[in-house]
Ligand SMILES: NC(=O)C1=CN([C@@H]2O[C@H](COP(=O)(O)OP(=O)(O)OC[C@H]3O[C@@H](n4cnc5c(N)ncnc54)[C@H](O)[C@@H]3O)[C@@H](O)[C@H]2O)[C@@H](O)CC1
Ligand SMILES: Nc1ncnc2c1ncn2[C@@H]1O[C@H](COP(=O)(O)OP(=O)(O)O)[C@@H](O)[C@H]1O
């Protein structure tokens with residue numbers, strides 16, 4: 005499991021270690037981890053040209069001490085100081101190691117004097133290390149930092165702890181910020197590493213263990229071993245009813261394809277049987293390609309809403325008396341009040357969640373973590389907000405983030421497959437929270453598997469699911 009903690013949790017854990025360790029030891033751990041990540045990126049140190057952007061706090065201190073390690077490995081290290089106040093011991097150490105230091109004129113109101121008073125950057129650097137601000141930073145960047153970043157645009161950036169300028173605890177981005185290839189973080193992941201839009205700004209995250217002892221996380225991301233441990237597998241004495249039956253009430257005469265795709269997601273082999281309840285002509289079409297699909301009867305979970313069109317309300321209310329968990333997708337989300345407080349998974353994308361909460365789609369996209377939590381509290385059930393990094397919230401539980409997938413998954417009908425798959429996992433006995441997070445993980449992994457870097461359609465994702473399940477650790 006990848007876990008992410010809040011700034012407050014990190015600071016508390018850090019305080020315990022700081023009291024135990026010799027002064028500066030923690031920063032040395034961080035700086036060495038950072039330096040080795042930079043060496044990895046550069047493929048070595050000798051002759052490489054490294055620029056450190058150094059702010060006023062310990063984030064800048066990490067960058068300076070990493071610069072020391074890099075200079076000792078033969079790198080040519082230059083530090084641009086963005087503030088009058090910097091980590092003095094780190095600065096002295098960098099100077100002693102042969103590093104070059106430039107103090108930007110922070111008194112200039114525009115702060116953009118760098119390219120005029122110092123001249124433009126003549127010899128490009130191989131890498132920029134962003135030590136502007138870390139977990140102590142307020143969102144946004146000051147003009148000096150913006151100007152410095154502008155002067156080195158195009159050069160790969162390694163962010164120290166977080167890409168400077170993002171909101172660390174919410175993953176929100178409200179002003180200028182660093183966009184990094186790699187972010188080297190310490191002790192634990194922060195929320196901004198996993199939640200968009202900040203997560204996208206940080207690139208690949210590399211975690212350095214500095215020995216923090218941490219409490220329950222605010223956020224978590226399943227890894228293959230977690231998915232394997234949660235996955236419902238048939239017992240040796242299993243029969244189809246012990247494995248669970250999933251019922252699909254989706255599609256309409258207008259959208260028969262949605263029914264076919266949600267059935268395809270459900271019919272991936274993770275449940276014992278799949279029932280389809282709906283238009284007879286649609287069932288006939290489904291059976292021509294999936295002869296194993298049966299009609300109405302008892303189920304352990306329902307999937308409702310994909311392509312349901314005007315029948316959504318009726319389809320949803322028809323499932324309620326069974327008292328089994330329900331996946332509520334697409335057209336049925338408008339009636340999600342009906343499942344408030346029940347065992348359910350609501351699966352909106354940003355536009356649908358906007359409709360449910362009376363918000364604007366752009367607001368949801370800018371603050372997905374805030375809104376998915378709000379929806380889970382409002383509906384007192386599991387809410388899965390689809391996107392590049394899908395979020396799954398359930399009252400009182402850490403929000404789960406899906407990091408599998410590919411932008412090729414943004415294709416019509418992919419959501420229908422996801423709804424069916426989550427239904428199969430519910431029928432298999434997972435809680436709504438686990439079914440949503442395992443389903444979302446498998447869905448993203450199947451998309452990547454099917455895509456191989458190229459385009460896919462929704463049916464390809466469903467077809468790849470058995471192979472992805474088979475590839476999980478035993
Ligand atoms: N907490 C931990 O467990 C550890 C922290 N370390 C490092 O220490 C960092 C935190 O250091 P600090 O608490 O000194 O805080 P930061 O270095 O993140 O930044 C705080 C300083 O930046 C200024 N500042 C705030 N917002 C700004 C903005 N938008 N633009 C420009 N300046 C701004 C503040 O006035 C303050 O002086 C971590 O991110 C990490 O890099 C590591 O050395 C070791 C472990
Ligand atoms: N940029 C992206 N990168 C990765 N996955 C994405 C991206 N955009 C959307 N997705 C995923 O693609 C799927 C689209 O589902 P949805 O919006 O419901 O489409 P539809 O309604 O056509 O089925 C979701 O699983 C979502 O998480």
Ligand SMILES: [K+]
Pocket residue numbers: 063134135136137138163164165166167168
């Ligand atoms: K930083």
